Amino acid sequence: MAVKNNKIHIALASNNGYVVLLAALVKSIDCNHLSDETIFFHILNDKISLKNQEKVNQAVKDSEKIQLRWIAAENVFPKDVKFPADNSAFPKTAYLRLFAPYILDKEVKKLLYFDVDMIVKNDVSELWNIDLQGYTMAAVLDVGKTVGCAWGGIPNYKELGLPADAKYFNSGLMIIDCEKWRQENIPQKVFKAMDDYIEHVNYADQYGLNVVFAQNWLEIYPLWNWFANNYHPKPKCIHFLDIKPFFKSYQSDPEFRKEFFKYLDMTPWRGMPLKSDFYRLVHKAMIKLKKRLTKIGS
Template sequence: MNTKERISIVLASDNHYAILIAALVKSIELNHKTDEAIDFYIIDDRISTRNKEKIEASVQSKDIAIHWLNAEQVVPSTIKFPIDNTAFPLTAYFRVFSPYVVPANLERIIYLDVDMIVLEDISKLWNIDMGANIFGAVQDFQKVVSCSWGGIPNYKELGMSADTKYFNSGLLLINAKAWREADITNKVFKCLHDNLQYINFADQYGLNVALVNQWFELDPRWNWFATFENKNPFIIHYLDIKPIFKSYKSDPYFQTVFFNYLKLTPWKNYKPISGNYRLVRKIYNKVKKIVLRSLKAEK
C-alpha cells in the first residue's frame, strides 16, 4: 500500500465511555511512527459537546483529523435494531455500519472498540495483506462456536461444525468496498432478527453467523484481552470491567498502561470510580430493551 495514504479508523461510543476514546486516540498518536495521516470517524451516540472538545484536545498531531458522525444519521431508516435480552447497549451495533460512515472511495478501514489501547504502530495493522477476505479479526477467547458459555448457542441448527472458529468483533480490519458490495450489514441484521432468541453478544453473534469461515485470522496480539498476561501485546482490549472502575479485575499492569495514556489527555486527573455506576448502566440497558419490546408488542 502507498505509505502516503491516510489511515481510516472508525470508533463508536455513547457519552458514558467518551473518556476511553481519549486514551485510545492518544495511544494511537504516540505509537504511530510512519508517515501516513490518520482520520478518526467517530460514530457519536449523544457524546456531550464538552467531552468532544476534550477528546479533540487529546491529540496534538496535525496529521490526525477527527470526524464526528451523528449516530441517528448513520443508521438508515429501514434498519430495525434487534431488541435482544442482553445488557449490551444498542451502541454496540453501530460497528456494522462502519464501511458506510467513511467516504465511498475508501477501500479499507479499521474498526476499534473504544475500550482499547494501541501499543504498536497502527500502520502495521493497516498494511496487513488479507488476500480476498472481506475482513480480518482475532479469534475470541471463547475460541469456537460450540463454547458452552458463549459461542453460537444454536450452531447445530445453523449447520456449523463444533470446531468452527469464533472471532471477537472488537477489532475488524475491513475491506470496506467488498463489505458494501456484498451487502454485509443487511445480511447481519437479517441474521440477528432471524435468531433473536439466541443473541448473546449483540452484533458479535450476527457477524459470526453471517460471516462464518469468511474472515482472515489476525495475530491475537492485535486484540489481546486484558484478562490474560502478555508482555508484548499490540492492542490491549479491556473487554471485561473497564480500567476506569474501581472494580476492574483484569491484569493490573494493563490498567496502569491505560492511565499512563489517559494522563496525557484533559482527563489527566481522573480517578477510578465505583463499579456501581457500571452496574446501573447495565440495568438501564436491560430495562430500556424491555420497554422497547413492550412498545413493539403494542403496535
C-alpha cells in the same frame, strides 16, 4: 493486495459514558504511530457532549498526523433501522460499527475498527497494511476460539450446519474491505441472523457477525486483540473485555490498567479518580429495561 497510501482510516464508536475510553484509545494510537501516514478517525458519536468532544480534540491538537471527524449516530443509522430485540446489555452504540463503511467517501477502500475499550501499543500502520487476501474482513480469535464453545461461541451452531471447531472471532477489532462490506449488505444480513435466531443471541452483533462470516474471514495475529485478563509482556493492542479500567471493581491485569491510565493522563482527563460500580450497574440495567420496553411496545 495490501492498501498502501498516505492515509489510514479508523472508525470508533462511543457514547458519553465511555468517552474516557475513547480519549485514551485515540491518544495511544497517536503516541505509537511512527510512520508517515495521516490517521483519519471517524468517530461515531452517540450523544457525546460538546464539552467532551472538545476534550478529545484537545488530546491530539498538537498531533500533525491526526484528524478527527465527529459523526452523529443519527447520521450513521439508516432512517428506518429496526434493532434486534436481544436480551444483552449492549447499547445501540455497539451497532454503529456495522454502518461505518456507508458513511465514508467511496474512495476509502479499507477501514480499521476498534472497540473503544482498547489501548494500542504498536504502530497502527502495521495493522493497516495487512493484506485481506480477498476476504471482506479480518479479526482475531475470541477467548472461546470456536463456535462450539459452551459459554460463548454460536449456541445454535449445529442448527446452522457448522462444525464445533469452526473458528469464532472477537468483533472488537476488525479490518474491513469497505466495498465488499457494502456490496454484501452486511448490516442487513447481521440483523436478519439476529432476528431469525434471537433466542440464541449472546453478544449482540458479534453473534450475527460470526454467523454471517462463519468460516469466511481472515484470522490475524492474536496480539492485535489481546484480552486484558491474560497478561502478556508485549501486546500490540490491549482489549478490556470485562470491567473497564476506570472502575474500582476492575479485575483484569493490573499492569494493563497502568497502561490505560498512562495514556488517559495525556488527555484533559488527567488525574481522573476511579469510579464506583454504581454507574456501571445502573447503566446496564437501564439498557436492558429499554430493550424490554421496546419489546412490549412492538
